[in-house]
Amino acid sequence: MIQELDVQKIRKDFPMLQNQNLIYLDSSATSQKPYSVIRAVTDFYENCNANPLRGLYETAQNATEKYEAAREKVRQFIHAKSTEEIIFTRNATESLNLVAYSYGLMAFQPGDEILVSIMEHHSDMLPWQQAAKRTGAVVKYLECDRQGRITEEDLRNAITDKTKLVAVTQVSNVLGVRNDIRAFAKICHEKGIVIVADGAQSVPHMPVDVQELDVDFLAFSGHKMLGPMGIGVLYGKREYLEKMPPFLTGGEMIESVSRDGAVFAQLPHKFEAGTVNAGGAAGLATAIDYIENIGFEQIQKREDALTALAMEKIREIPFVHIMGQENPEQHHGIITFTVDGVHPHDIAAILDADHIAVRAGHHCAQPLLRHLGVMASTRASLMFYNTEEEIVKFTESLKEIRRKMGYAE
Known part of the structure; x- marks a missing residue:
């Protein structure tokens, strides 16, 4: 039994999990939100709704304080040197576009190579393709094996004298495999x-x-x-951010404007044009508090144990095939699979009839799926708030997929 956390107590913190019929296994797409995060967003709009960074009156200053306190919370959470290295965006997609357009258009020259891992989400692939088209650079791909592994030797062999940037996910949204970013960074920086x-x-x-x-x-x-939608983060080393031009221009990201041009604001505000999502930032700060209150040691233990249970049960079903590595700890809560003779959309629809929410399709990673010889797949993604009972119900429903599709087993 998985007993490290009082999961039933935790589940009471999440309004969507009060629906006893719902088994939510799509946390990699978006996690559920605890009441505390929802209250933090509501509290911002109820008690300090003013445009941050602009007004000199008390309410506006309170809004600014909440916004900047959230930035400091993020800095501490990922251990950045300075809040100037923390840029608030709408999401990871916008963050990656910011780097591709601001840094990429400035740094790439015709013939330069951008090395992108084949397992990237489209959000970490399309921006580099576009940057290459605009600069004359070339996108090359860092291949993985069928288990999603990329070794240090693979990276060294893929790098050439023309390589200027490497884009790679820390954890694959399809296979759940974790890349050794620290080792990869060392190799990149040596060159x-x-x-x-x-x-x-x-x-x-x-x-x-x-x-x-x-x-x-x-x-x-x-x-x-666990945070609200519409708030994301870009961390960047100050040495790069200072040299990069703004991604968007307009209000708040300037020091002064004349008929002939503008003087841009200092970091991090240079990259945060227009009215910011201060309510979202407040919610994100509270989400970090919630995660830190549980602790990553507990979170990882529980998610690894749930993943192991799910994979054990799925392996008992002969017509279901799990993609990726054999070791559940290499999946980080992500289990992507195929079912013989059944399209993933049908799988998701049948599971939905049993009130089980999973993701089906290409998972915004079409090049990876093609690389693995699969056009589409089904993904169940777990989080610490899931239960053993949910896993059992999910796998029991999965056993019935082919029968419900009319196959004689």
């Missing part, structure tokens, strides 16, 4: 190459120390880590 990491699937589930990893940029989303 003067910038490394960008997608932390959307790692930051909610494990400790991430950007200084220890020595990554140049890291992107993640609030909504995957």
Whole structure:
């Protein structure tokens, strides 16, 4: 039995989990939100709704304080050196686009190579493709094996004298495999190459120390880590952020404007044009508090144990095939699978009839699926608030998929 956490007590913190019929196994797409996060957002709009960073009156100053306190909370959470290295965005996608357009358009020259891992979410692939088209650079791909593994030797062999940037996810949203970002960063920096990491699937589930990893940029989303939608983070080393031009221009990201141009604001505000999502930032700060109150040691133990239970049960079903590595600890709560003769959309629909929510399709990672010889798959993604009973119900429903599709077993 998984007993490290009082899961039933935890589940009472989440309004969506009060629906006894719902088995939510789509946390990699977006996590559920605790009441405390919802209250934090509501509290901002009820008690200090003013435009941050602009007004000199008390309510506006309170709004600014909450917004900047959230930035400091994020800084501490990922162990950045300074709040100037923490840029608030809408999500990881916007964060990665910011780097691709602001840094990429400035740094890439015709013939330069951008090395992107084949397992990237489209959000960490399309921006580099677009940056390459605009600059004359070339996108090359860092291949993984069928288990999703990329070794240090693979990276060294893929790098050439023309490689200027490496983009790689810390945890795959399809296979759940974790890349050794620290080792990859060391290899990149030995050769003067910038490394960008997608932390959307790692930051909610494990400790991430950007200084220890020595990554140049890291992107993640609030909504995957118990926070509200519409708030994301870009971490960037100050040495790069200071040189980069603004991604968006307009209000608040300037010091002064004349008929002939503008003087841009200092970091981090140079990259936060317009009215900011202060309510979302307040919610994200509270989500971090919630995660830290439980602790990553407990979170990882529980999610690993749930994953192991699910994989054990699934392996008992002969027509279901799990993608990725054999070791449940290498899945980080993500179990992607196929069912013989049944399309993933049908699988998801049948499970939904049993009130089980999973994700079906290409998971915004079409090049990876093609690389693995699969056009579509089904993904169950777990979080610490899931229960053993939910896993059992999910796997029992999965056993009935082919029968319900009319196959004689």
